[in-house]
Amino acid sequence: MTTIDDSLSAHPFFTDLDPDLRRRLAACTQPVSFPAEAAILREGGAADRMFALTSGRVAVGVQTPGRGLQVIETLQRGDILGWSWLFAPYRWTFDAVAVKPVTALEVRIACIRAVLDADPVAAASLYRNVGGVMAERLHSARLRLLDIFGEGH
Amino acid sequence: MTVDPMLPVPYRLLDRMPETRDTVTLTLEPVDEALPPPQPGQFAMLWAYGVGEVPISVAGLPGARRVEHTVRDVGRVTAALCRYTPGDIIGVRGPFGHPWPLESARGHDVVIVAGGIGLAPVRPVVQAILAERAAYGEVSLIVGARTAHDLLYREALDAWWREEVIDVRTTVDTPCSHWHTGSVGVVTQELHRVPITGAATVALVCGPEVMMRVVGATLVDRGVPAEQIAVSLERNMECGIGQCGHCQLGATLICRDGPVLPWASVHDLLGVSEL
Numbered sequence: 001m002t003t004i005d006d007s008l009s010a011h012p013f014f015t016d017l018d019p020d021l022r023r024r025l026a027a028c029t030q031p032v033s034f035p036a037e038a039a040i041l042r043e044g045g046a047a048d049r050m051f052a053l054t055s056g057r058v059a060v061g062v063q064t065p066g067r068g069l070q071v072i073e074t075l076q077r078g079d080i081l082g083w084s085w086l087f088a089p090y091r092w093t094f095d096a097v098a099v100k101p102v103t104a105l106e107v108r109i110a111c112i113r114a115v116l117d118a119d120p121v122a123a124a125s126l127y128r129n130v131g132g133v134m135a136e137r138l139h140s141a142r143l144r145l146l147d148i149f150g151e152g153h
Numbered sequence: 154m155t156v157d158p159m160l161p162v163p164y165r166l167l168d169r170m171p172e173t174r175d176t177v178t179l180t181l182e183p184v185d186e187a188l189p190p191p192q193p194g195q196f197a198m199l200w201a202y203g204v205g206e207v208p209i210s211v212a213g214l215p216g217a218r219r220v221e222h223t224v225r226d227v228g229r230v231t232a233a234l235c236r237y238t239p240g241d242i243i244g245v246r247g248p249f250g251h252p253w254p255l256e257s258a259r260g261h262d263v264v265i266v267a268g269g270i271g272l273a274p275v276r277p278v279v280q281a282i283l284a285e286r287a288a289y290g291e292v293s294l295i296v297g298a299r300t301a302h303d304l305l306y307r308e309a310l311d312a313w314w315r316e317e318v319i320d321v322r323t324t325v326d327t328p329c330s331h332w333h334t335g336s337v338g339v340v341t342q343e344l345h346r347v348p349i350t351g352a353a354t355v356a357l358v359c360g361p362e363v364m365m366r367v368v369g370a371t372l373v374d375r376g377v378p379a380e381q382i383a384v385s386l387e388r389n390m391e392c393g394i395g396q397c398g399h400c401q402l403g404a405t406l407i408c409r410d411g412p413v414l415p416w417a418s419v420h421d422l423l424g425v426s427e428l
Contacts, residue, residue, distance in 0.1 A: 068330070071337050073336075073338045073342075077346075078346055079346075137342075140339045140341060143339045143341070143367060144326050144338075147299070148268065148269075149268060
């Protein structure tokens with residue numbers, strides 16, 4: 001039988017984490033699923049979870065009256081959804097909607113925060129991985145600002 | 154027949170297929186004598202008589218001496234080419250330059266990354282791989298565009314995606330409401346999601362130079378040897394035979410030494426603003 005720890009180990013975000021930390025994260029994690037078009041996160045909602053996506057596709061964007069979700073980017077298997085739990089005021093800054101049926105591992109932050117507060121080394125390794133994801137997405141956002149498929153490129 | 158590389162050979166436009174709002178694919182066949190058959194990655198100089206000449210990559214080799222070129226309307230000559238209708242005559246010189254390293258890709262996993270009009274030069278590579286699928290390992294095709302409306306060869310992309318013979322991933326900068334088959338983001342994000350086997354991988358990259366720089370660096374970071382990454386560069390090719398120097402990039406003449414070049418030989422040059 002596949003355990004939550006096994007599932008976390010197989011997800012690229014968690015693969016290189018210390019096994020002991022991963023076990024403690026697993027105790028705070030549960031598998032979840034969302035049907036297509038389900039809202040996973042709502043802008044302004046409490047950022048108390050992090051999702052490790054294992055299948056499907058999620059659109060991250062801004063809900064706009066009359067225009068629906070203005071999609072900024074899509075995420076899929078192997079990606080992490082949600083890092084607003086790291087920073088005050090701990091509110092989601094965007095909406096996230098399942099484009100296709102989604103399965104994910106949901107990490108409850110309230111459960112893990114005490115572990116991280118008590119173990120700075122473990123916290124640093126987790127935050128480093130989140131930082132890596134943030135750096136990659138910032139890089140992608142900067143590339144899109146260049147409008148490389150526009151005129152003059 | 155010995156062909157003077159500076160003399161255009163008349164080709165008849167057989168078919169004109171609109172791809173996007175500003176891009177068409179032209180199917181040409183020789184009026185009389187044909188030029189030597191091109192290989193994927195090479196380019197030809199297309200003459201719009203009375204207007205001028207532009208370098209255009211080979212975008213398809215449907216057989217029977219026919220050649221396809223995909224042309225984006227970005228200037229006077231390309232606008233004239235895009236307006237042509239079946240039966241019109243176009244002058245063709247070529248084929249010029251070095252092709253994609255398809256032979257050395259045999260037996261390897263292949264990662265193809267194309268952005269915008271850069272899908273055109275790799276299209277015949279995908280067709281060649283599909284025609285001989287067992288000769289290659291895992292094959293991934295990552296295609297980026299500004300919007301879904303700017304994606305070339307939509308029907309073919311959809312078919313390749315449905316058939317799952319190769320791993321096809323499309324991504325756009327700006328989605329529209331009916332964009333459900335692909336991602337939103339840049340090609341490097343998709344590249345991070347593709348399993349890559351390092352030295353067992355050959356990569357072919359074509360698109361805006363900024364994209365190729367980032368993709369090339371990402372592939373090297375993921376263990377693909379720089380000499381196994383081929384990029385297709387575009388410059389102001391005029392003569393096509395390395396005589397005029399208009400397409401110079403450092404000591405490299407893109408028409409003669411390229412347009413397909415190993416990443417190892419060009420990655421330093423692409424960051425030099427004075428070249």
